[in-house]
Amino acid sequence: MKRVFPILAVLTGVLLSYALYEALVVAPTEQTMGDVQRIFYYHVPSAWTAFILFFINFFASISYLIWRTTKADIVALVTAEVGVVFCTVVLVTGPIWARPVWGIWWTWDLRLTLTLVLWLIYVSYLVLRRFSSSGQTPLLAAVLAVFGALDVPLVYFSIWFFRTQHPQPVIGGGGSIDPRMLHVLLINWLAFSCFAALVCWSRYRLEVLRRKVDETLALEALLEPRSSQTRTSRTGTAG
Amino acid sequence: MTYLYAAYVATWAIHITYLGTLLRRYARLRNEIAEFKGRIAEKN
Numbered sequence: 001m002k003r004v005f006p007i008l009a010v011l012t013g014v015l016l017s018y019a020l021y022e023a024l025v026v027a028p029t030e031q032t033m034g035d036v037q038r039i040f041y042y043h044v045p046s047a048w049t050a051f052i053l054f055f056i057n058f059f060a061s062i063s064y065l066i067w068r069t070t071k072a073d074i075v076a077l078v079t080a081e082v083g084v085v086f087c088t089v090v091l092v093t094g095p096i097w098a099r100p101v102w103g104i105w106w107t108w109d110l111r112l113t114l115t116l117v118l119w120l121i122y123v124s125y126l127v128l129r130r131f132s133s134s135g136q137t138p139l140l141a142a143v144l145a146v147f148g149a150l151d152v153p154l155v156y157f158s159i160w161f162f163r164t165q166h167p168q169p170v171i172g173g174g175g176s177i178d179p180r181m182l183h184v185l186l187i188n189w190l191a192f193s194c195f196a197a198l199v200c201w202s203r204y205r206l207e208v209l210r211r212k213v214d215e216t217l218a219l220e221a222l223l224e225p226r227s228s229q230t231r232t233s234r235t236g237t238a239g
Numbered sequence: 240m241t242y243l244y245a246a247y248v249a250t251w252a253i254h255i256t257y258l259g260t261l262l263r264r265y266a267r268l269r270n271e272i273a274e275f276k277g278r279i280a281e282k283n
Contacts, residue, residue: 038243039242039247085253
């Protein structure tokens with residue numbers, strides 16, 4: 001496994017570089033918006049990746065609620081954390097794209113507001129996991145994640161069922177896309193998905209190690225007073 | 240073009256910052272492991 005990781009990291013780096021080249025050079029320039037439309041190749045794949053990570057978090061949380069396995073708990077934590085990073089990218093690149101196109105940075109439109117709510121839900125999930133020291137934290141977090149995941153389809157379908165400022169979906173919805181643009185979009189999505197998988201893998205390994213260290217230190221702390229107590233009682237008996 | 244570059248730079252700034260926090264957490268963990276090993280070696 002130690003040898004596979006650097007190879008995959010290099011391949012992902014190459015794929016990300018190629019995807020960047022495709023987005024900036026190969027993709028055709030959109031007629032109305034011009035070059036600024038190329039933000040689309042980072043904004044949309046980041047959103048899709050975040051949605052997938054939140055769905056994995058949902059299934060891992062359900063799995064934890066049923067079977068209470070540590071693995072499911074760690075997968076839920078890792079996917080929520082990396083999902084928040086990708087959702088942050090969506091919330092930052094969206095306004096940077098909106099400013100030159102709509103003339104405003106932000107509007108309280110349904111799609112945008114629901115995305116912000118989604119981000120806030122998962123940030124609160126991470127805050128809960130970080131600062132709660134109760135033994136019930138993974139259980140509470142799993143319940144929060146199950147409810148939080150309900151927002152994902154609402155965000156996705158909000159532009160299908162409601163009239164919003166946000167454009168229609170380019171795939172399967174009312175919008176359409178040039179096949180060359182679709183090709184670049186899918187390459188970028190593949191690149192960001194590989195990147196997300198690698199980051200999740202690293203974060204998973206870090207969390208497993210963190211828990212092992214915590215367990216060992218807790219055991220040491222438990223054994224330490226006993227051993228010193230035993231030493232004291234032995235000294236007492238001898239005296 | 241400024242907005243385009245701003246969006247791309249912001250994306251990578253966010254990812255690199257997150258990777259930086261992962262590296263920092265990993266370094267802290269390695270320090271804890273080294274300290275623990277030191278304590279064990281002292282006891283033995």
